[in-house]
Amino acid sequence: MRPGFVFTLVSILLTACGTQVELRTAAQQEQLGRESASQGDWAQAMxxxxxxxxxxxxxxxxxxWQARLHHAAGRAASAACRYDAAAFHFRSxxxxxxxxxxxxxxxYQALIELYQRQGKTAEALAVRNEPGWDGSRALDAFADIESLPVCKPCGPQP
Structure with a gap:
């Protein structure tokens, strides 16, 4: 065998192993997020x-899957009063x-609700006017899902 071929083969195998480790780690972190959220530890969940x-x-x-993880991070960030992080995760x-x-x-609905809770009516309206927003689908989607978590009132944002 040529050395270049062996190096390429070893690189591919190492990359595949690394990918599996990262996916397994992601699943474990997702479980930690669920557990933290169920205990109301929103900062840890985020x-x-x-x-x-x-x-x-x-x-x-x-x-x-990545979208679901970001959505969950956004919900937790909102409950932890980390509004910028919540908006980032909902956008992601x-x-x-x-x-x-x-x-x-x-x-989309969570992002609109986040802005409305902050009194940012213009931002909420801007999201409603985005091309991808479909209000009728959002209402159907929310039929089985709770809204953003409500916890202690958040103080002024820095």
Whole structure:
């Protein structure tokens, strides 16, 4: 065998192993996120879901899974009063859902609700006017899903 071929083969095998490790880690972090959220530890849930999303991306996990992870991170960030992080994760979820040809209605609705809770009416209206927003699908999607978590009132944002 030629040395170049062996090096290429070893590189491919190492990459495949690394991908599996990242996906397994993402699944474990997702579970930690669920557990933290169920205990009301929203800051920990946000970190776990965000880390899971990052590892799912590094491991080339499918876009629909990454979108769900970002959506969960956005919900947790909202409950932890981390509004900028929540908006980032909802936007990421929307983009990934579209990429995976999945509905982005839940993340659009969550982003609108996030802005409304903050009194940012103009931003909420701007999201409603985006080309991908479909209000009728969002209402159907929310029929089985709870809205953003409500916890202690958040103080002024820095």
């Amino acid at each position: 970190r776990a879901y965000a880390d899971a999303a990052q590892n799912a991306e590094l491991g080339h996990g499918d876009a629909a 979820a929307i983009a990934l859902a579209k990429q995976g040809r999945q509905s982005s209605a839940l993340s």
